[in-house]
Amino acid sequence: RFIAKPCALGLKVQANGPQKAQPNAILEKVFTAITKHPDEKRLEGLSKQLDWDVRSIQRWFRQRRNQEKPSTLRKFCESMWRFTFYLYIFTYGVRFLKKTPWLWNTRQCWSGYPYQPLMPDLHYYYIVELSFYWSLMFSQFIDVKRKDFGIMFTHHIVTVTLITFSYVTNLTRVGTLILCLHDAADIVLEAAKMANYCKCQKLSDLLFLTFAVVFIVSRLGIYPLWILNTTLFELYEALGNFPALWVFNVLLIVLQILHCFWSYLIIKAAYKAISKGKVAKDARSDVESSSDEEETVPRSKAPHSAIATNGTSGANGTNGYLTGATCSEEH
Numbered sequence: 001r002f003i004a005k006p007c008a009l010g011l012k013v014q015a016n017g018p019q020k021a022q023p024n025a026i027l028e029k030v031f032t033a034i035t036k037h038p039d040e041k042r043l044e045g046l047s048k049q050l051d052w053d054v055r056s057i058q059r060w061f062r063q064r065r066n067q068e069k070p071s072t073l074r075k076f077c078e079s080m081w082r083f084t085f086y087l088y089i090f091t092y093g094v095r096f097l098k099k100t101p102w103l104w105n106t107r108q109c110w111s112g113y114p115y116q117p118l119m120p121d122l123h124y125y126y127i128v129e130l131s132f133y134w135s136l137m138f139s140q141f142i143d144v145k146r147k148d149f150g151i152m153f154t155h156h157i158v159t160v161t162l163i164t165f166s167y168v169t170n171l172t173r174v175g176t177l178i179l180c181l182h183d184a185a186d187i188v189l190e191a192a193k194m195a196n197y198c199k200c201q202k203l204s205d206l207l208f209l210t211f212a213v214v215f216i217v218s219r220l221g222i223y224p225l226w227i228l229n230t231t232l233f234e235l236y237e238a239l240g241n242f243p244a245l246w247v248f249n250v251l252l253i254v255l256q257i258l259h260c261f262w263s264y265l266i267i268k269a270a271y272k273a274i275s276k277g278k279v280a281k282d283a284r285s286d287v288e289s290s291s292d293e294e295e296t297v298p299r300s301k302a303p304h305s306a307i308a309t310n311g312t313s314g315a316n317g318t319n320g321y322l323t324g325a326t327c328s329e330e331h
Helices: 004-010 025-033 040-050 054-067 072-097 106-110 120-139 149-168 172-197 201-239 243-276
Strands: none
Touching: 004 072, 025 040, 025 054, 040 054, 072 120, 072 172, 106 172, 106 201, 120 149, 120 172, 149 172, 149 243, 172 201, 201 243
16 A cells, blocks of 8 residues: 555556446446346346347446456555565575575475474464465455456465465475475566556566466476475385375375466466467456457447437437446456
8 A cells, every 4th residue: 555556656557447337227226236247138128128239238237347346556556565475485485495404305304203393484484474375365255256266266275274284293394395486486477467567568478478487397397396206205205104194295286286277377378478479368367358349339229219218318319328348457
């Protein structure tokens, strides 16, 4: 509020949100009291009642839904907050791990286990990360609901469970490696979003492609070869079989499955970016759009009618004259 917003305004980030739908009492009542996504039968009924064609009513509902989405300014502030957190916690994690023996030799993660002292720096690192992911889990219900809501919610549950479980069972040494590895790509992603909100398309594309490389190398390369190798094989060799080992590894494998899914989406977007010369719209875009958004005036069934619908006369005889829609998109 006090830092990100002035920065956004200084970078000329638009404070306004998506274009507002033209006020219409009948459609507003349906939207607020009945449904935000009317079916075909209801659309036809509204079309007859308002003397609008169905596509115009669909467009109105689309604009009205988009109207409830946050403005570009708010999204910039949210991304700047996350960027600041990821940058801070990643820097802290790197500085902490540089002093530990298990950064370069993962077998040290299991040396003396379970009687490993909980260092204050490690405790602070864990608690801050756990607090952040708990906040993400709760804020997801009040933030923009994206298309991968289920996948992200699963990711947050797995992450919180992993952090808590590893803390309780004192598997914190390998936990610090996992946390630091995952924070690296998120820094670049949030930076790419901020560049996109600032209309710096070339910088945004460059950062997105950098994010794609960092994400794939860290999640599909380093994570399985470094983290899963030590938890699946070195841990078993050092300590043998025990229940916590299997629970821990199942959660880590679920996380790897999510990595594979996201890597597919990232590679797909990166391919479009290279082939078309710019980053394509993310499949998780929080603003709805369609090919008919180019039309700026709804085609009334009776365009020459002089009868005012909803008690107000307008250019086309209705109170529903729409001026078109512009869509705000984000990576």
